[in-house]
Amino acid sequence: DQQVKQNSPSLSVQEGRISILNCDYTNSMFDYFLWYKKYPAEGPTFLISISSIKDKNEDGRFTVFLNKSAKHLSLHIVPSQPGDSAVYFCAARGDNDMRFGAGTRLTVKP
């Protein structure tokens, strides 16, 4: 059962433009959401998070938006940089664990 879904396996954007990564979830009991970034041959690293009581959280170039009624969250990166090229995982806090999406591979072209 895929409770967290990232329907776009890949995304390509030009340097300086906005990157928008999307994530949908099915479990309305999730109350905390996170984005992780993963480079090849490394483990995922925490990027940004949002509580379900908020609809937006911003940290520098990264902003996460949460639409609870649609069970949808998105990560905006503005402006995108080549160093942002990585796989981005959306995750939701479950009972004892984190539920991850399949990831979206972002490529930022110079």
Place this chain on the structure above:
Amino acid sequence: NAGVMQNPRHLVRRRGQEARLRCSPMKGHSHVYWYRQLPEEGLKFMVYLQKENIIDESGMPKERFSAEFPKEGPSILRIQQVVRGDSAAYFCASSLGLAGFYEQYFGPGTRLTVT
């Protein structure tokens, strides 16, 4: 201030052999999680352990897979009689407390290849 350590980084096993993956959590962390990433798929939760206790193993396959986190030493994920479908990257993460309430720190992963 070492991060989460996993070894080996790469492991090749023939079908039917045993695979042992090790994870040393960050200093002071007593909560360990194991995840599996199959090709073209996301991270799938396998098991959550605290020292000497399995808290949640709902993501573990019912057979051939086991995990432990002894009082001393690393956490071990053991796969007996490996099959080709076990080929994947296995990530360990540690935290001070329950995932999501406390930040999880991931290791670099062990890539298991079953030939």
